[in-house]
Amino acid sequence: MKTSSIFALVCAILVMSSMSFCMVSPVSAANGVTTQLCLVIDGSGSISAGDWTLIKQGVADAVRYNMTHDGTVELMVIQFASYAPGGAQVEVPPTVIDGTNYEAVATTIEGITQVFELTTMADGLYLAWQTMISSSNFSIATRHIINLATDGLPNVRNYNATHDWDSSGGIDYYDDVIDVVMNMTGLTELDIEGIGAISPNWYRDWVVRPQPGIIAPPFSKPGWIRVVENATVFQLALAEKIVMITVGTPELTISKIGPLEAYPDQTFSYTINVTNIGDVDAVNVIVNDTLPAGVSYVSSAPPGTYIPPIVTWNLGTIAPNGSVIVNISVTVDSGVLNGTVLTNLAEVWCHDDPGIPYGPANATWNTTVINEPNPVGGYVLEGPFAASFWLPVALAIVLALATTVMVQRNRYKLRL
Numbered sequence: 001m002k003t004s005s006i007f008a009l010v011c012a013i014l015v016m017s018s019m020s021f022c023m024v025s026p027v028s029a030a031n032g033v034t035t036q037l038c039l040v041i042d043g044s045g046s047i048s049a050g051d052w053t054l055i056k057q058g059v060a061d062a063v064r065y066n067m068t069h070d071g072t073v074e075l076m077v078i079q080f081a082s083y084a085p086g087g088a089q090v091e092v093p094p095t096v097i098d099g100t101n102y103e104a105v106a107t108t109i110e111g112i113t114q115v116f117e118l119t120t121m122a123d124g125l126y127l128a129w130q131t132m133i134s135s136s137n138f139s140i141a142t143r144h145i146i147n148l149a150t151d152g153l154p155n156v157r158n159y160n161a162t163h164d165w166d167s168s169g170g171i172d173y174y175d176d177v178i179d180v181v182m183n184m185t186g187l188t189e190l191d192i193e194g195i196g197a198i199s200p201n202w203y204r205d206w207v208v209r210p211q212p213g214i215i216a217p218p219f220s221k222p223g224w225i226r227v228v229e230n231a232t233v234f235q236l237a238l239a240e241k242i243v244m245i246t247v248g249t250p251e252l253t254i255s256k257i258g259p260l261e262a263y264p265d266q267t268f269s270y271t272i273n274v275t276n277i278g279d280v281d282a283v284n285v286i287v288n289d290t291l292p293a294g295v296s297y298v299s300s301a302p303p304g305t306y307i308p309p310i311v312t313w314n315l316g317t318i319a320p321n322g323s324v325i326v327n328i329s330v331t332v333d334s335g336v337l338n339g340t341v342l343t344n345l346a347e348v349w350c351h352d353d354p355g356i357p358y359g360p361a362n363a364t365w366n367t368t369v370i371n372e373p374n375p376v377g378g379y380v381l382e383g384p385f386a387a388s389f390w391l392p393v394a395l396a397i398v399l400a401l402a403t404t405v406m407v408q409r410n411r412y413k414l415r416l
């Protein structure tokens with residue numbers, strides 16, 4: 001026998017293991033550099049003069065309007081293209097951005113001249129990493145982030161690679177880029193804005209860090225490539241990226257509990273807990289709960305919208321450290337077979353205030369269907385039962401009958 005209180009205890013323990021997370025939030029500090037951020041910009045000839053102006057204006061404006069100016073971010077800017085000596089050059093050396101210098105740094109970025117010609121991406125990323133680790137703040141900062149903006153693919157070797165990393169059938173400039181990134185020991189994150197008709201898959205699979213990479217949005221984890229249709233959209237994307245990195249993001253966790261066992265026709269509840277452990281408001285929080293086959297929806301609190309098999313809630317805004325609890329009541333269908341495992345999936349998405357999507361984070365709960373017998377007084381008997389169960393029961397019945405016969409016989413003797 002198992003009581004519902006034991007269920008609750010086990011559920012409370014298991015809930016800890018059912019939590020999952022969707023974003024890494026920035027480390028905050030009262031003072032000192034916490035983040036090194038290197039913006040690596042493609043200055044090759046495929047970028048038109050008009051687009052170059054838009055790209056560098058986007059970078060300058062992100063530093064001016066979107067980046068925190070509290071001395072926690074050390075910024076550097078690298079441009080790569082084959083006309084630069086060595087294939088890349090430092091445009092902004094490592095600079096801790098604060099209220100006294102951000103305008104000057106933004107102005108410097110606006111004055112960067114495009115260097116042109118071939119796409120020396122391995123050179124650009126190599127110089128970015130060398131510049132970052134050469135700064136005295138490398139040992140102080142807790143995050144080392146590279147952001148690459150490009151409109152194409154590498155097409156010049158730096159001959160770092162001696163292995164066909166991407167199994168393309170040859171060792172080439174693609175493998176050079178992969179080799180450079182693989183040697184960035186201590187790198188926290190490498191994300192990419194792919195500008196124009198760029199194919200993101202190779203970047204997702206081999207360049208972004210940490211792996212496995214994703215195509216964003218949504219930003220379900222660090223290590224993404226975001227394809228933007230042109231340099232104007234790049235400006236917005238970079239602004240959003242800088243906010244994510246230096247201001248913070250919402251970060252939702254979701255957990256779910258329910259009974260470990262249930263029987264046909266039983267009504268029970270799942271409880272979902274959504275918490276924002278991020279730094280900023282999570283807005284437009286959407287929870288989807290996908291009911292497994294074998295259960296029927298009864299009700300939920302707060303009320304959700306049920307379009308079989310999914311119940312959806314719009315929970316609105318959850319502030320940092322805020323939580324919302326959702327209860328959902330279901331009934332196990334008649335005739336669900338003994339031992340059937342009902343797996344319920346709950347997912348949550350949100351946006352930040354500028355409208356960038358995050359998630360999903362998800363949690364599942366398994367309930368095993370027990371067919372017989374029905375519950376008595378809040379208890380559920382587990383079956384089927386082995387001979388080791390029935391033998392003592394049979395003995396007890398025989399003993400009871402024998403005792404009754406003895407008592408009756410004794411009473412009869414007393415009357416005599």
Ligand SMILES: [Ca+2]
Pocket residue numbers: 164165166167168169170171172174175
């Ligand atoms: Ca290759």
